[in-house]
Structure formats: structure tokens, C-alpha cells
Amino acid sequence: MAAQKTLTPVHFFSHGSTMMLGEECESATYWKKCGDEAIAHGIKGVIMMGAHWDCLGDKIQVATNPKPNKSPVAYVHPSKYANYKLNPDIPTANRCVEMLKAEGFNAEANPNFDWIHDTYLILIRMFPGGCPPTTLVSMNARFDPHYHMKVGSTLRALRKENYLVIGSGGAVHNLYRNVWGPMLQHRDNFAQENPPEAWAMEFRQAVQDVISNNSGPKLRRGMTRLMKHPQYRDAHATDDHFMSAMFVSGAAGDVEDEGYYGELMAEDWELTNMCNSQYTFGTWGGSMREVA
Template identity: 25%
Template sequence: MSQAFPVLFVSHGAPTFAIEPGLAGARLAELGRSLPRPTAIVIVSPHWMTRGGVRVGSSATPETIHDFGGFPQALYQLQYPAPGEPQLASHICHLLSRSGITASTEANRGLDHGAWVPLLHLLPDADVPVVQVSMPYPLNPQGAWELGQALKPLREQGVLIIGSGSLTHNLYEFRGNDGDPAEYVARFADWTRDALEAGDLSVLLDYRSTAPQAQRAHPSDEHFLPLFFALGAAGEHYSVDVLEGGIAHGVLAMDSYLLRSAA
């Protein structure tokens, strides 16, 4: 059985990840150099959530959205001028509708920082078409997994599917942290890695009850949901390559995961 294009979950961290790549940025850059060139990238991020169904960015030239405030001025000068792919956006809507998921295109949507910041490190030339897909609101882990499942056929066309979120994401502690890594962050990250490597989907989907310090690691779900999107696109039988990223700002676990599985 042939291998389909792998799926990536990436921890995009804070916007400063764009100019402070650290270990996580280096790992993404290595991955970008080693992967075959994808025909396109389809990415979800918690920074685009929509009511009333899924929206699919269909601009041929998506803008770089600087959807954050109070960060170094250098960040607002960065651009990621990747082309879009309107035909792929329409095909994504078809796949989602076929799975019973309401979807429509959005011609005026660009790429938010959850999309372009990790792509700066992964594919810095910005020469692969990128289509961003919104996360519907409300959404739970099972729904995110089903969203990924609906788009799984794209992998057979050489499309790199990316769930861009954060392995841990407690903004209350991010703002007040003095830089020392919080012990619970490593515990949650280790638990996630172990569950992924064991392929234990039911435990992962029920992470609120099964993971250590889940409420502290994720006061709300939205930054962890892209992991389930990636798992859905990978399918139930996959292998995991761990891209160790360390811990940024004391509370943001930056590990990413490459998921490989058969077509």
C-alpha cells in the first residue's frame, strides 16, 4: 500500500516565534528541506473560527494578516506572499459538503499568524500555494477529527495538511511568566507524545478527563483542536515523527508532530 503525503501538527507559539525561531523553528526548517515538495498546503488555525459552517480561503493572492498587538515592530513588517489556489478551495468545499459539513469559499480572507508564522520556518520561499480553512464554532475534538477525515483524500494529491495550534496554551500564565518552564507543561507534552505514539485515539479525544493538568494546559480547547484535525487527516493507523521544540516563554510547549500513514 502506497504512502500518502504526511500530515503535520505544528505548535505555532506566540507571534514572536516568527523572529525567534529557537529549536522549534530549526526543526521545522529541517523538515521543510527534507520533505518532498507538496503540490499545495491546506492549513487550519484557531485564529480563524467561523459560525454557520466552514469557510475556505479562495483568494489567489492571500494577504499576510498581522492579527496581534503589542509585539515588536519587526513582526508587522513581515510578509508571507504565498499564492492561493482558488480551484483547490472549491474542491475542499466539495469534500466537506460530501461529508455533511457546511462549507463555502471566502475570497477576501488572508493568512493569519497561526498559518504564516510556522510556514516562514517550514517553507521560507513562500512558493507553495496555501489555502486556509476555518475552524467552525463551536467545535470539539471529535468534530475537529471529522473535519480532518473529510480532507484526508487531499493527501493522495500531494497536499500537505497542517493543523497549526499549540501543544499548551495558557495565556494567563504566558503574560505573567518569568521565563522558568512550568512543570505541568512538560507533563502535558509528555502525555500527548505517549498517547500519540500509542495511537490511542479514544484517550486523546477525551484528553480533558485523561491528560494531566488538562484544564491548566488549555483553559479553552481552540489551540489544541488542530491536533485532532491533523489526526483525522492522518487516519487511525499512523506513525509519529516528533519534532522537539522545547518550551517557550515558560508555558508554551513547542513540539510538533509529523504523522505518516498509507493512502
């Protein structure tokens, strides 16, 4: 297990609604803690897959726009994000394209892509003092879990070079089943006038059970099985916010990762039925957590 100590942690973050960019909460506090730790350990950069960029056919793209714009964020004052300077890592992006091509992916650079809140929301909360060199990887619109897991597995080697791998999506993220009234009327995304519905609680717990009790290749198998869970389609009306979980399990589910279990580090419920769970796989010190 000594080799694990050379690997950076991997994060699966539920970015939630746009208001998570501006509101203080347990998740935001944890994101900042993760950013502080990454800076303290001198990361070379961030490799990130979000939930709002996907490619048609069999393609996958990596962002190489040297001066990307930021898509506007609803319900958040521009002062929270407009002046934050993005820091695209073009050399690492081109390297990721070549790594993916070598594994058979129809991968290409996208020199025109502008960043969306699913990624820069997390970066702002993690690194408020300045964005580290960051590489954004798209999803593929067929939403094949094994495809996205292989993307994570392909880029996993960058963990040994002190890059931080992050997936930004959602543990329970069905916009059609959220209760939007308090946010639309009162700008209160954390109002819980009623408890979450049973389907949301059930799938949230299923995610927790898989991540906390499986490591290495078993993690990968467990995560793909979640897409066959009876409440999966209730919890994810579309697959886009779960693909980054597959990406993360690819990056953190190698044989070399056996014995290193994901941990739930923070969580917030929004809009009654959206569960923003924040998971981390591995530690900077390489310590191992045993299953209870």
C-alpha cells in the first residue's frame, strides 16, 4: 500500500444549485478546506469533469480556450464571480487529449469552450485567492458509465504527478422534483419546509453505502450498479450529474486504491429534494480507513 502515498486525493463534489456559489454552508466550508490543503501540498493543477458540458457521437473534448468567458450564474450577484480570473492549463489539456487518444478515445481539444458554473463555482469556493492551473474535460452525451469510468482511469496517472482530480456533479440531482418556491420567491435555497421525499433519502443512502464500503475495482462496479437502482431515475431525471461520479470512480478505483474508501465529508440539502454530498477518496498523507 505504500504506493498510494504518492497519489493525490480525489473529490466527488455535488455542486448543487447556482446559489451554492454565494451562500455559506457546510459544503462551501469543506470545499475551502480542500483547496487550502491542495495549496499547502503544492498541487500542479486541477483535472476536472463537470456536469454541463457533453459531446455528441463518440467524442470527448478537453478545453483549450486560453481566455475563456464565464457563463452567467442565476440568483448570484456578479460580484461573487465576475472578476474571478480563470486559469486554463493549456499544456496539460493537450497532454490529456493525447492520453485519451492513446486509450482509443475520439478525443480532441476545444479552443472555444467557455466555462460554466458547475466547474468554476467549485474553483471559486476552493481557491478564493486565485485559480490554480485547471484542465476541464467534457462528458460524452451517450452517458455510458463505463466510458466515463475509463476516462477517469486513463487520467488517473496524473494523481502521481500531484494533480488534483475532481468530479463536479450531484449525488441526488433531479431539477424536476425540486421544490423551487422558497428560492424563487425568497432567495432561500436551504429552506426545508418539508423533509426530503423517500426516493431522495433512499438513493442518497445507496450512494453513501457504495462509496463508504467499496474500494478499488469494487468501487467501480458499485458505482455503475447505482444506475440500476430502483430510485436512480427519481434521483437523476437525466444522467449528466452522475457521470462525474463515474469519472471519479475511474480515477480512484484502481487495484492500487484497494483499502482506501471514500468518505462523506460534508452535506447540504437544497430545494427540499436535492442532496449535495461531498465525498473524498484518499488523503494527502495516504492513511487508510478501515470499513466499520
